Amino acid sequence: MTDTTQAVGVDFHCHLDLYPDFEAAIAKAEAARIYTLTVTTTPKAWPRNHELTRQTRFVRAALGLHPQLIAERAGELPLWERHLSETRYVGEVGLDAGPRFYKSLDTQKQVFRRVLQCCADAGGKILTVHSVRSAAQVLDMIEEHLPRDRGTAILHWFTGSRSEAKRAVALGCYFSVNAEMVRTDRGRALVAELPTDRILTETDGPFTQVHGRPSEPSDVEATATSLARVLGLSPEAVGKKVQSNLRTLLD
Numbered sequence: 001m002t003d004t005t006q007a008v009g010v011d012f013h014c015h016l017d018l019y020p021d022f023e024a025a026i027a028k029a030e031a032a033r034i035y036t037l038t039v040t041t042t043p044k045a046w047p048r049n050h051e052l053t054r055q056t057r058f059v060r061a062a063l064g065l066h067p068q069l070i071a072e073r074a075g076e077l078p079l080w081e082r083h084l085s086e087t088r089y090v091g092e093v094g095l096d097a098g099p100r101f102y103k104s105l106d107t108q109k110q111v112f113r114r115v116l117q118c119c120a121d122a123g124g125k126i127l128t129v130h131s132v133r134s135a136a137q138v139l140d141m142i143e144e145h146l147p148r149d150r151g152t153a154i155l156h157w158f159t160g161s162r163s164e165a166k167r168a169v170a171l172g173c174y175f176s177v178n179a180e181m182v183r184t185d186r187g188r189a190l191v192a193e194l195p196t197d198r199i200l201t202e203t204d205g206p207f208t209q210v211h212g213r214p215s216e217p218s219d220v221e222a223t224a225t226s227l228a229r230v231l232g233l234s235p236e237a238v239g240k241k242v243q244s245n246l247r248t249l250l251d
């Protein structure tokens with residue numbers, strides 16, 4: 001059962017299966033009542049993620065094939081396709097044109113195109129999308145392959161330009177904002193211009209840290225507080241806004 005009304009916060013992109021104790025990480029998110037989308041990086045991880053989130057109230061799992069793994073794992077695309085009907089949530093998917101992954105960019109695009117096409121065919125999917133150094137290309141592909149009435153993309157940890165953000169808004173995308181994004185002037189300037197009805201929060205744990213330890217879903221409360229300062233709203237107002245955005249997204 002989807003239980004957004006009882007949640008006290010939203011972590012719409014984290015990797016609970018990369019914590020030392022996956023089951024404990026799920027239990028902790030449940031106890032904290034954080035609506036958590038736990039993403040996967042390979043479809044091989046899907047069955048266990050699916051199994052462990054069948055009965056949870058607040059934690060949902062997403063079926064992914066991470067762009068940074070495409071060089072080695074592009075061959076897992078058929079497996080990803082086989083599992084797609086088992087979930088509404090897709091991620092982590094997208095493109096990474098950073099120096100370490102640039103070599104596989106053409107293959108990444110083939111895979112991401114297929115992912116978008118499959119999602120558009122299925123309808124109603126919610127995707128959490130990586131777009132490092134590739135915002136324009138990611139948006140081109142969403143525009144071409146995922147019509148707005150066939151699915152919704154959430155741009156996770158978006159680092160594109162302000163004009164790219166505007167374009168993403170026009171395409172119907174949401175943004176999941178993490179603590180790192182509001183730590184820099186550039187990030188704050190970008191976030192301040194996002195329409196508040198397209199904002200969600202995330203941790204991207206364990207890839208971000210707080211107080212020298214990996215972030216966990218309950219750390220989104222601090223993110224909501226930082227976000228409130230950037231948006232000129234109260235933390236309570238931001239919390240409510242994010243929850244109502246989540247309900248709109250899931251309805």
Ligand code: MN
Nearest residue numbers: 013092204207
């Ligand atoms: Mn991630």
